[in-house]
Amino acid sequence: MLLAVNIGNTNMRFAVFQDQKETITWTINSKPYRTEDELFAKFSSMYRPFGIDGSEITDIVIGSVVPALTISVQNALMKIHGFEPMIVDRNTPSPVKHSSNQMGTDLYANAIAAHGGSYKGKKIVIDFGTALTFLGIDEQGQVGGVVIAPGINTALKSLVGETAQLPEIELIRPQSVLGMNTEACMQSGMVYGYLSMIEGMIDRINQEVGEKCFVISTGGLGGVYAPLTNKIDTDDRLHTIKGLKLLYEMNR
Numbered sequence: 001m002l003l004a005v006n007i008g009n010t011n012m013r014f015a016v017f018q019d020q021k022e023t024i025t026w027t028i029n030s031k032p033y034r035t036e037d038e039l040f041a042k043f044s045s046m047y048r049p050f051g052i053d054g055s056e057i058t059d060i061v062i063g064s065v066v067p068a069l070t071i072s073v074q075n076a077l078m079k080i081h082g083f084e085p086m087i088v089d090r091n092t093p094s095p096v097k098h099s100s101n102q103m104g105t106d107l108y109a110n111a112i113a114a115h116g117g118s119y120k121g122k123k124i125v126i127d128f129g130t131a132l133t134f135l136g137i138d139e140q141g142q143v144g145g146v147v148i149a150p151g152i153n154t155a156l157k158s159l160v161g162e163t164a165q166l167p168e169i170e171l172i173r174p175q176s177v178l179g180m181n182t183e184a185c186m187q188s189g190m191v192y193g194y195l196s197m198i199e200g201m202i203d204r205i206n207q208e209v210g211e212k213c214f215v216i217s218t219g220g221l222g223g224v225y226a227p228l229t230n231k232i233d234t235d236d237r238l239h240t241i242k243g244l245k246l247l248y249e250m251n252r
Ligand SMILES: Nc1ncnc2c1ncn2[C@@H]1O[C@H](COP(=O)(O)OP(=O)(O)OP(=O)(O)O)[C@@H](O)[C@H]1O
Pocket: 007, 008, 009, 010, 011, 012, 013, 027, 128, 129, 130, 131, 153, 171, 218, 219, 220, 221, 224
């Protein structure tokens, strides 16, 4: 069985791909950064609650956008499983072409899963993580470019943290765009505001590439925003981690 790990700035997402059965997935906070020993202790007890027998894991792939965690996670997993997990990044060979020497592994994995999936034509991948990213890729696997904006929780935390009178809110759609109480006003800004950005960016990217792209969303809040717009064609919270799996299979 293959274990794939996507180390993000907020969460480390784990997924175990089983042959016939459903994929099992869970997350562990990335922060505070833990030592290798702490990670080893934490990881040692993480399989059982999910009904996984750790000894059945024969392959491990790690993708990371947090350099401070990459090697510690690799070493902790190596101590548990007795073999070296493969670390992949933007330079790991694949049919996806890009010219960036900075592209985060999650963005590269998003491109690979979009190109390797059954989607047709040009694609946009929107990742609702710590950062909100858009990636455009054409039918030949050429990455057209990326957009990086503050993630929704990141923006909300900053807004609440920098103000005296604004409270934490739940990210749900308010009754109307114009609100009459603080909570509804903020929900409008966060939900309709970001939705407007997302729809507007999709339109702009489509215009720039001269085609109506197929739009895939992933990341923590994809499941909240995708149902609110018909411009997102599908939401798959495992999209990034499926890209890591494909990268592993192409390079093992
Ligand atoms: N209904 C919801 N309301 C508010 N936040 C939510 C909701 N559903 C998911 N989230 C957020 O999504 C996060 C899980 O997302 P995920 O595992 O993709 O990592 P991430 O935080 O998106 O980013 P990164 O990949 O950068 O670590 C949770 O920590 C939570 O903050």
